[in-house]
Amino acid sequence: MKFGGTSVANIERIKAVAQRVKREVDAGNEVAVVVSAMSGVTNQLVDWCKELAPLHDAREYDVVVASGEQVTCGLMAIALQELGVDARSWLGWQVPIKTDDAHGKARILDIPREDLDRRFAKGQVAVFAGFQGVGSDNRVTTLGRGGSDTSAVAVAAAIGADRCDIFTDVDGVYTTDPRIVAKARKLDKITYEEMLEMASLGAKVLQIRSVEMAMKHRVRLQVLSSFEDKPGTMVVDEEEIMEKELVSGIAYSRDEAKITLTRVADKPGVAAGIFGPLADANVNVDMIVQNISEDGKTTDMTFTVSKGDFARAKQVLEGSRSVLDFQDLISDSNVVKVSVIGVGMRSHAGIAQRMFKALAEKGINIQVISTSEIKISVLVAEEYTELAVRALHTAYGLDSE
Amino acid sequence: MKFGGTSVANIERIKAVAQRVKREVDAGNEVAVVVSAMSGVTNQLVDWCKELAPLHDAREYDVVVASGEQVTCGLMAIALQELGVDARSWLGWQVPIKTDDAHGKARILDIPREDLDRRFAKGQVAVFAGFQGVGSDNRVTTLGRGGSDTSAVAVAAAIGADRCDIFTDVDGVYTTDPRIVAKARKLDKITYEEMLEMASLGAKVLQIRSVEMAMKHRVRLQVLSSFEDKPGTMVVDEEEIMEKELVSGIAYSRDEAKITLTRVADKPGVAAGIFGPLADANVNVDMIVQNISEDGKTTDMTFTVSKGDFARAKQVLEGSRSVLDFQDLISDSNVVKVSVIGVGMRSHAGIAQRMFKALAEKGINIQVISTSEIKISVLVAEEYTELAVRALHTAYGLDSE
Incomplete structure (x- = not known):
């Protein structure tokens, strides 16, 4: 306890x-x-x-x-x-x-x-x-x-x-932030993998490392309220969950900033040239997108860093301008990362498509997309945070009745 | 440090x-x-x-x-x-x-x-x-x-x-409490024994046990101010002090209460009968006076305890009344213990007499007297505290010029 x-x-x-x-x-x-x-x-x-x-x-x-x-x-x-x-x-x-x-x-x-x-x-x-x-x-x-x-x-x-x-x-892990979505539901169970993604994506219920350790040692975790006497959310092995939801939750993180380097040389080693100096400066890079080269010679490189690293990242890149040989550095910190998470998406097609459609119907432009086995994240303008989270919560059938 | x-x-x-x-x-x-x-x-x-x-x-x-x-x-x-x-x-x-x-x-x-x-x-x-x-x-x-x-x-x-x-x-050990005697002097040196008596008698500069330990291991102690940069008082071995004062300081303790049992049997074992139950109840007895028996059969027994133990001491004694067979229990907590301390009094006569004379001149009645090798303590009514301390400070030539 x-x-x-x-x-x-x-x-x-x-x-x-x-x-x-x-x-x-x-x-x-x-x-x-x-x-x-x-x-x-x-x-x-x-x-x-x-x-x-x-x-x-x-x-x-x-x-x-x-x-x-x-x-x-x-x-x-x-x-x-x-x-x-x-x-x-x-x-x-x-x-x-x-x-x-x-x-x-x-x-x-x-x-x-x-x-x-x-x-x-x-x-x-x-x-x-x-x-x-x-x-x-x-x-x-x-x-x-x-x-x-x-x-x-x-x-x-x-x-x-x-x-x-x-x-x-708090009395458990929710399908999303209840302050944004009134119809957010408390989950009875969630897998370690989903909880890890939730924690990484801004849900502050558990320290990430504790979830990693629980997953490694198969410790059955329960998150519950110390003020109310009722069951919370069990964080367990995937096998313990019989009916897997396609999507278990919608997370968002406002701690994002976007940087684009335009017209960098499209040749081997250019990514290492950009991200090496950032790593040396202890800047953690999250989403990375490289567009297909139009002219066969140059390309645009977009990536995100945390807001705390934003100033340092720009400074490092400007300092390496002569080596990196990019045209412009375009930056934007008015962005939010919205993610849908669920182990069920491993075995189901069309999960991403449902996300893109739901956002498009609300007129929300997707700036960057990044996916992993059990999550899809998109970067959108920060002003759409609540709208996007609510739309996705509904689109994946997570709203409580 | x-x-x-x-x-x-x-x-x-x-x-x-x-x-x-x-x-x-x-x-x-x-x-x-x-x-x-x-x-x-x-x-x-x-x-x-x-x-x-x-x-x-x-x-x-x-x-x-x-x-x-x-x-x-x-x-x-x-x-x-x-x-x-x-x-x-x-x-x-x-x-x-x-x-x-x-x-x-x-x-x-x-x-x-x-x-x-x-x-x-x-x-x-x-x-x-x-x-x-x-x-x-x-x-x-x-x-x-x-x-x-x-x-x-x-x-x-x-x-x-x-x-x-x-x-x-504080910036050192004083001849007495400067809040009472404006002419109190800071001592350059004091012996372990004197410091021990001072500490036991209410001067809160050092924990008693620390002085005992310093004495045992011959650690030269200095008490000094952490806010001013000047020498304090050295607590040292008697041999380090060349010119020994007759009296180094006047201490007082208001944490005293007096109990008198009248007409207790004047026979062997009566003191043990009184102080045994008090010791069992963790009551520390300080000054003890037994008057010479007037009728050869009974005597009055007076002693002091700390104010914190006062109620318990009375309760214990009343509980033992049938065994102790005293007539009355008279108690008074409006008392103060005033002490003069100095290793010099070991080798000088008349130190006590000077104390009794100084107090008598101010019309202060002495209720109980107790002496040790390097200290004389008297119990007087609490209202005389300041008067008694000032009179003794002057009588022993401790006033600064």
Whole structure:
């Protein structure tokens, strides 16, 4: 049972969470709990580090920010004991949750289970500080923002849990953003692959890495509300889902910016010439489209980057202009990426066509298209965001009645 | 160099402390730093534990409250690095600062110095999280409120430091409370024994245990201001002080309450009969006076307890009334204990007499007297506190010019 920052935001909520854990214990389950820092705490700690030094030692940053989860895991153990539940807190170095030494974004390598198993057998609830581990040199590491989700999945995998429940401030995964589409439906089940695409495309329910890890170790994940007592969305293996929907959800991301280089030479190595310098500058390129050459000599190259990388990307490209030999650099950050996602599209034709038709009927021009096995993404002008999402939600039969 | 909560209360002060540490490093010194939690933080953490459960697991309490020092030691390392000083943070379990398992008030058993020495030799500043250690079962322990002073002395003793500087919000140890006596003087030097008495008698400059430890390991302590750059008060061995004052200071404590049991049987075992049940109830008894029996059969027994124990002490005694067989229980919490302290009084007669005379001249009635080798304490009505302290400060020639 993993509880995020809003679920443990104050003493009253910590008490409520303890009650929820007690119910699982009373039902005869062996329970491990993973907690985040109280909401707002991690931001404060990160700010202090930045205030002292914009470029600070990641090892010391980890010491500072890991303290937030330390507080909540101790408090949660006290809250459980107060309810008569045998419980104890586990800090990363105590378990130990062994990670690599990539401070600030460490990866979990191993969680020994012997000691934990012995305590579960006695009925003791283990309360883990999420987000933290210990590196090879005995120093505190953290897993990156949202890392408590990954802690939870890693613990669930290590102890062979039947289920990993991620309690959060939403009650599940929806077919799309309910703030845009009133008829959005909560999904009962979704596959790991779909959840990964959803997470990558802007649905902030779960940290991407936690879904990857769940998929790798076949941990059955449930996303559910910590404030309401009802089932959430199960993230499971494809085989667990009997009736596969063609499309499970519509995602969108406003964090996109488009760059087009016109009349670059149409010859081998030109793509490497463009994207090499961008990679060196740590710019992540997403959608890439190269048009067929008209004159046989030059072509236009269009691609997208995140808005945060937009300025840097343009600077890098302008700096390489003499080498790249393009005519113009055209850029536009008023764009949105809209995606339809579903494992069902693997075995069905015509899914993409339905998307293009639905958008065309609303007069929405598609600027860039990119596809993967289980998703189709298009780039359109940002002003069409809501219209496009709603049209697609209806077109794929996702609207609730 | 130990910095208390007010010295690291915010980012600006942490930066200022880092500058101060850098000056010592630049002067060619090998420096270890011990930090408290930012002021207010520990109180907040303690409150949360109490809010969840008045009687909480001390092991989990330790996990929660130790986080405050974790934050500041990481931040301090970052601040030092930003000034170009090689530094790293050390949490209790990393050093390790080994303690016994008395959670919430643990005692330091051992601090291995090999690893630290190797780093000092390379010029690296070690920044320790004060107040915390690790118990035999690999769990976090804390040393009790004010425990960072003890951490600092323990580290100084372990590494064989030439000096242990305790930076705080006062600039040294005074002959008495400057808020009461405007002519109070800052002492250049004071002996461990005197400092111990001062600390026990209500001067809150240093945690008592830290002074005991400094005395035991002959660590030269300096109490000085973290806000002004000038020498403070050195707490040292008696042999280091050439000209011993008869009296070094006047202390007072308002945290006193007086209880008298009248007409208790004057026979062997009666004191044990009274103080045994009080000890069992964890009531600390301070001054004890038994008058000579008038009738040869009964006597009056007077003693003091702290105000916090007052109600419990009365309850325990009333509960034992049938056994103790006293006539009346007379109690009074409007009292203050005033003490004169000085190692010089060991070898000089007439010190006590000067005290009694000074108080008599002001018309102050002495209720109880208690003496030790280097201190005389009297209990007087609380309303005379300031008058008594000022009179004694003058009588022993402590007033500054």
